[in-house]
Amino acid sequence: MSFKVFVDGQEGTTGLRINEYLAARSDVEVLRIDADKRKDAAERARLLNAADVAFLCLPDAASREAAAMISNPKTCLIDASTAHRTVPGWAFGLPELAAGQRDKIRAAKRIANPGCHASAFILALRPLVDAGLLGAEALVSATSITGYSGGGKAMIAQYEAGGDQKLKSPRPYALGLAHKHLPEMMAHTGLRNAPVFMPIVGDFYKGLAVTVPLHLSQLRAGTTPEQVREALAAHYAGERFIRVMPLRDAETLAEGFFDVQACNDTNRVDLFVFGSETQILVIARLDNLGKGASGAAVQAMNVHLGLDEGLGL
Known part of the structure; x- marks a missing residue:
C-alpha cells in the first residue's frame, strides 16, 4: 500500500531532511507543490487535504493557519513547529515518552513533533x-x-x-x-x-x-x-x-x-x-536534525500508520 505524503515547508531544514528520509521509500508517494505556488493557499490546502500524512515544517503562525485548512478527516498532521506541543487534542510525537504513548500517536490525526x-x-x-x-x-x-x-x-x-x-x-x-x-x-x-x-x-x-x-x-x-x-x-x-x-x-x-x-x-x-x-x-x-526533528517526525508517521517504527530511519 502506498501512502500520500505532503511536506508543507519543504524548503526548510526540517522539510528537506524529511524528504531525504522519504525519498528511498517505495511505500510513500510524496506530493509536490510547484515552486511558484508555494504561497498559494488554495494549492496548499488541496495538497494538505489530499495527503494521508502532512508534515508542517513552518513557523508557528503559519502552522496554525495550515492546520485550519484541513477539512479531510483522514489527513494526519504532524507539526514540527512549537505551535501545538501542549495543545489539548494533539498527541505528543515522542513514542518512548511513557506506556500508552504509541497508542495515542496511532489514534491521533494531530501530532505535535517535539523540539x-x-x-x-x-x-x-x-x-x-x-x-x-x-x-x-x-x-x-x-x-x-x-x-x-x-x-x-x-x-x-x-x-x-x-x-x-x-x-x-x-x-x-x-x-x-x-x-x-x-x-x-x-x-x-x-x-x-x-x-x-x-x-x-x-x-x-x-x-x-x-x-x-x-x-x-x-x-x-x-x-x-x-x-x-x-x-x-x-x-x-x-x-x-x-x-x-x-x-x-x-x-x-x-x-x-x-x-x-x-x-x-x-x-x-x-x-x-x-x-x-x-x-x-x-x-x-x-x-x-534526526531524533531532534525530522527523524522523530518520520518515526511518528510510521507509528501512526502502523508500519515498522524504524522504516526509513
Whole structure:
C-alpha cells in the first residue's frame, strides 16, 4: 500500500531532511507543490487535504493557519513547529515518552513533533519523575549545546560564510529565560516548575546534548547514581532508538571529554549518568536534525500508520 505524503515547508531544514528520509521509500508517494505556488493557499490546502500524512515544517503562525485548512478527516498532521506541543487534542510525537504513548500517536490525526532540546530533556528526566526519584516540585537546571543547523537557514548561512570570529566560540542564548521549548519540557516531564535552561550554539553543523546536574539530596532520600541509571534502563527497556549507557561510561571518562556529535546521522538517543557520592549529571545526546526533528517526525508517521517504527530511519 502506498501512502500520500505532503511536506508543507519543504524548503526548510526540517522539510528537506524529511524528504531525504522519504525519498528511498517505495511505500510513500510524496506530493509536490510547484515552486511558484508555494504561497498559494488554495494549492496548499488541496495538497494538505489530499495527503494521508502532512508534515508542517513552518513557523508557528503559519502552522496554525495550515492546520485550519484541513477539512479531510483522514489527513494526519504532524507539526514540527512549537505551535501545538501542549495543545489539548494533539498527541505528543515522542513514542518512548511513557506506556500508552504509541497508542495515542496511532489514534491521533494531530501530532505535535517535539523540539530538539525538549526531546533530550524530557527523555532524561521523565523516567526519574515517573519512578518517584525526582519530585514534581523539583527545581532543576539544564544546559544544552547544539550545532548551528538548529538555527535554520539564516544561521547556517551565517556560520558557513566564515570570517566572523565571534562564531568560533560557543554562544549561549535565550538569556531572557523564556525559551520556547520550556512549556513542553514541563508538560511532558511532569515538572511543575520551569527549569533554568541555557542553550548554547557551537561552531559545528549538528549534534546536541542536554545536561541536567542534580544533587542527590534533591532526589528521593537514599537515591544513588546506580538507581538513577536503573530507572532510565527500566523505562526504556526494549526501545530500539534509546541506549542507556553504562554508569560513569568508561569510554567517555577515559577520553576526558564528551562527544556531542556521536549520534549524528542516526535516530538514536544516548543517555548517560555520571555520579559521585553527592552529585550526578544526566546527559541526553541526539542528532538535532534526526531524533531532534525530522527523524522523530518520520518515526511518528510510521507509528501512526502502523508500519515498522524504524522504516526509513
